[in-house]
Amino acid sequence: MDVRARRFRARDGILALLIALVIVVVCAGPSIRDSANEMDAGWQRDLVMVFAKPAGAIGDALPFAGWVHHVTGWLSPDEDLGGAGGFVASGAPAAGAGANAVAPVGPDAFTRAQLGLPPAPKRPLHTLLVTGDSMSMPLDAVLARRLASDGVKTLRESHIGTGISKSDLLDWGKLATKQAAEDPDAVVVFIGANEGFPFPPARKGAKPIECCGADWAAVYASRARQMMNTYRRNGATRVYWLALPLPRDPARQKIARTVNAAVAVAAEPYRSQVHVLDLADLFTPGGRYRVSMEVDGRETVVREPDGVHLNDAGSQLAADAVQRALDADFTT
Numbered sequence: 001m002d003v004r005a006r007r008f009r010a011r012d013g014i015l016a017l018l019i020a021l022v023i024v025v026v027c028a029g030p031s032i033r034d035s036a037n038e039m040d041a042g043w044q045r046d047l048v049m050v051f052a053k054p055a056g057a058i059g060d061a062l063p064f065a066g067w068v069h070h071v072t073g074w075l076s077p078d079e080d081l082g083g084a085g086g087f088v089a090s091g092a093p094a095a096g097a098g099a100n101a102v103a104p105v106g107p108d109a110f111t112r113a114q115l116g117l118p119p120a121p122k123r124p125l126h127t128l129l130v131t132g133d134s135m136s137m138p139l140d141a142v143l144a145r146r147l148a149s150d151g152v153k154t155l156r157e158s159h160i161g162t163g164i165s166k167s168d169l170l171d172w173g174k175l176a177t178k179q180a181a182e183d184p185d186a187v188v189v190f191i192g193a194n195e196g197f198p199f200p201p202a203r204k205g206a207k208p209i210e211c212c213g214a215d216w217a218a219v220y221a222s223r224a225r226q227m228m229n230t231y232r233r234n235g236a237t238r239v240y241w242l243a244l245p246l247p248r249d250p251a252r253q254k255i256a257r258t259v260n261a262a263v264a265v266a267a268e269p270y271r272s273q274v275h276v277l278d279l280a281d282l283f284t285p286g287g288r289y290r291v292s293m294e295v296d297g298r299e300t301v302v303r304e305p306d307g308v309h310l311n312d313a314g315s316q317l318a319a320d321a322v323q324r325a326l327d328a329d330f331t332t
Helices: 010-037 043-061 064-075 139-148 172-180 214-235 250-266 279-283 312-329
Strands: 127-132 153-158 186-190 238-242 274-277 292-295 298-301
Touching (some): 127 139, 139 186, 172 214, 186 312, 214 238, 238 312, 274 312, 279 312
Parallel strands (some): 127 153, 127 186, 238 274
């Protein structure tokens, strides 16, 4: 039988092309748009987007793209990974993850500025708690004097000779709970002159945890985080924790650096309410101890002769840093 090949006319080719175009749009429109979005900026991307945007909109409105993805999923199957360690709807690891389980990240870990959001409305500042060891003096008095005319009540609670790593004299975890019961609007914490004491062993029969390795820093950070969480009162209170200016003695510098590193880590889950103010960079830039610094164009002594504490001039500068932070959150 003589079978002759069918001749296609130009309009048949155009019709076939249009049909193929319609199939592509309804079945892969969203994929075309996504691919266009990933192109580098330029006229080529703009040209493709002229077609990709309406194609994506049509694909979104019809169910065919989802069907195609489901039907062709076998072409690139997922590897069978078993049942452990997967994500759950909240983003946290699934239950039963065992040693790999991690605490979920909460929304308090992000500041509004980090997310590109406008600042939260400022609140009135009625009560300010300034606490810590001897480092918080005379800063507490300076802040009290400055804020008195604005009607702010300043609670001054310095506990000389105490420390987070020496709870035999004073348990700061318990003290923070008592202080938070005063319902302060803001808390300023300046502590660290007496740190470096060993922590109790993690288990019975083990050796005490000596300063200043990672194990010691981890325990210090955990204690500081507990205090921060207590002071912030579920977001009702703003906490301003002052990082230590490095002392003169090299051995004490090692402790101060470890304390500052631990405090920075401790504040991570509560960045929206706990602000670490870097006095180390202000008074000892580059890790270099200095007795004096330029203030208003004049060389000014800012440290006490003991090489640890700030004198009145230094406390004035520290108070400036605290007030700038307070002004960002409160109306006074």
